[in-house]
Amino acid sequence: MRIKKLMGAVALVVALTVGATGCGSRGGASESSGAAKPSDSLVGISMPTQTSERWIADGANVEKSLKDLGYKTDLQFANDDIPTQVSQIENMLTKGAKALIIAAIDGTTLTDVLAKAKEQNVKVIAYDRLINGTPNVDYYTTFDNYTVGVQQATSLLTGLGLVDASGKKVDGKGPFNIELFAGSPDDNNANFFWTGAMDTLKPYMDAGTLKVPSGQTKFEQAAILRWQAPVAQKRMEDIITSAYSSGTKLNGVLSPYDGLSIGIISALTSTGGYAKGSLPVVTGQDAEKGSVKSIIAGEQYSTIFKDTRQLGAQAVKMVDAVLKGQEPETNDTKTYNNKVKVVPAFLLKSLIITKDNYKKELIDSGYYKDSDVK
Numbered sequence: 001m002r003i004k005k006l007m008g009a010v011a012l013v014v015a016l017t018v019g020a021t022g023c024g025s026r027g028g029a030s031e032s033s034g035a036a037k038p039s040d041s042l043v044g045i046s047m048p049t050q051t052s053e054r055w056i057a058d059g060a061n062v063e064k065s066l067k068d069l070g071y072k073t074d075l076q077f078a079n080d081d082i083p084t085q086v087s088q089i090e091n092m093l094t095k096g097a098k099a100l101i102i103a104a105i106d107g108t109t110l111t112d113v114l115a116k117a118k119e120q121n122v123k124v125i126a127y128d129r130l131i132n133g134t135p136n137v138d139y140y141t142t143f144d145n146y147t148v149g150v151q152q153a154t155s156l157l158t159g160l161g162l163v164d165a166s167g168k169k170v171d172g173k174g175p176f177n178i179e180l181f182a183g184s185p186d187d188n189n190a191n192f193f194w195t196g197a198m199d200t201l202k203p204y205m206d207a208g209t210l211k212v213p214s215g216q217t218k219f220e221q222a223a224i225l226r227w228q229a230p231v232a233q234k235r236m237e238d239i240i241t242s243a244y245s246s247g248t249k250l251n252g253v254l255s256p257y258d259g260l261s262i263g264i265i266s267a268l269t270s271t272g273g274y275a276k277g278s279l280p281v282v283t284g285q286d287a288e289k290g291s292v293k294s295i296i297a298g299e300q301y302s303t304i305f306k307d308t309r310q311l312g313a314q315a316v317k318m319v320d321a322v323l324k325g326q327e328p329e330t331n332d333t334k335t336y337n338n339k340v341k342v343v344p345a346f347l348l349k350s351l352i353i354t355k356d357n358y359k360k361e362l363i364d365s366g367y368y369k370d371s372d373v374k
Contacts, residue, residue: 038070041323044092045075046085046102048129052227052259054286054308055103058127061312062101069320080226082109089113093120099319103127105226106186107338110134123322127315130188132338139328140336140345141314143306145189148350149196149256152283155302155352156252159281162204165356174209176251178280179239181232181264182222183256188338193256193285194219201254213243213250224260233263237271244272252281258291260284261300287353287362292373295355305351305361314346 043066047059055077063075074092078085082105090113092100100122104110107130114136117124124131126140157163161172178201183190204210205217216222216239224232232255244250250272255261261284268274268282276299284291284303294300318328330344337343351361362368 038320038323039072041098042072042074042092042096043319043323044089044095044097044100044102045073046089046092046100046104047075047077048085048103048105049080050077051080052286053288053290058103058308058312061309062127062315065312065316066319069316071319078105080105082106086110086113090116093117093122097122099123099125099323101125101127101315101319102131104129104131107132107188108186111136123319125315125318125322126343128189128311130336130338130343132188133340134338135340137338137343138322139318139330140343141311141318142189142336142345142347143311143350144347145192146196148189148285148304148306149193149198150200151196151304151350151352152193152254152256152285152302153197153200155304155354156254156281156283157200157204158352158354159283159301160252162209172209174204175211176209177211177213177248178252178254179212179214179236179250180217180222180254181224181235181256181260182219183260184225184227185220185223186225187227190223190256191219194222197254197256213248214239215243227257227259229259229263231263232260233267236264236267240267240272250274250280253283255283256285258284258286258288258300258303261291261303262294265294265299287367289368289372292353292358292362292368295353295358296373298355302352302354305353305367306348307365307367309367310348314348318346 045059045062047055049055059075063073066073076088078088085105093116110131111134114124114134118136124137126137128142130140131137154167158165160176163169182194253264255264261282264282268279279299281301284300287303287305291300291303321328330346332345332347336345353361363370
């Protein structure tokens with residue numbers, strides 16, 4: 001009997017030891033898989049186009065930051081062609097990418113390829129543009145896009161003399177004639193920009209202080225597909241011909257992007273007959289070099305500066321965290337619903353840039369060299 005008890009005790013100890021060893025092995029494997037070495041991990045970076053200097057800079061910033069941490073990278077530009085972007089992302093997955101940073105051309109067209117990413121346990125970071133209609137986007141980093149729209153409208157009001165630099169209403173004279181432009185309807189951010197801007201301008205429009213002679217006040221009328229400057233220029237020319245041919249003066253243009261602003265200004269100086277020194281107040285976004293030069297020259301009035309160094313750094317932090325099995329930092333878990341889920345986001349701050357502060361915010365901060373914009 002004592003021998004049987006002794007044998008039973010030994011068996012129990014052996015079983016517990018084997019069980020404990022098995023648990024330790026699983027836990028170790030989990031920890032190891034959640035903390036792969038950067039040198040063993042490829043990160044795919046998918047940017048929408050090289051036709052904008054902004055996206056070229058974004059891609060370069062993100063790639064350099066990842067390489068500085070030791071990651072392998074695959075940077076691709078899709079040149080505003082959706083099938084090309086899908087194919088490039090598929091190739092990244094084939095190459096064994098562990099994470100993807102994607103600035104989508106059309107945020108509704110990546111559902112199938114991101115389902116493949118999910119099957120391979122690849123983490124997906126939406127970069128500046130929200131990816132819609134899929135549960136397979138893990139995190140999102142961008143700027144506070146509604147606030148960007150507010151800032152664009154505020155700078156328009158400031159240029160017209162209706163509010164001061166802080167956004168406080170002043171006793172400016174009106175009415176003023178303005179025209180409205182919106183971004184690409186397939187870019188989720190364009191709706192945020194438009195809503196922020198219109199919420200800011202509507203009280204002035206309702207009061208008659210601001211008028212839109214073309215009558216085109218809906219997003220669908222104002223939207224410019226793919227943010228294309230020639231399309232914006234053609235629309236501005238058409239508006240001038242139809243609504244301003246009798247000599248009506250245009251006082252301001254809400255433009256949501258510097259590339260569009262350049263096209264709009266071209267239309268104003270050609271079809272509109274405006275001299276470069278007496279243009280309407282024209283807004284913008286992205287602080288592209290060409291538009292900063294235009295602001296300095298007294299042509300474009302303002303732009304919204306979104307420091308893409310910060311945006312790239314945040315995306316890299318997110319990737320680094322998820323590939324190490326950690327939870328990335330976010331500061332918004334309510335705003336960005338992609339029709340399937342609310343995507344946890346980190347929102348960055350933007351600034352209004354005019355001729356008065358461009359040097360402090362763009363040159364002194366090291367974003368540009370003085371020679372870049374002269």
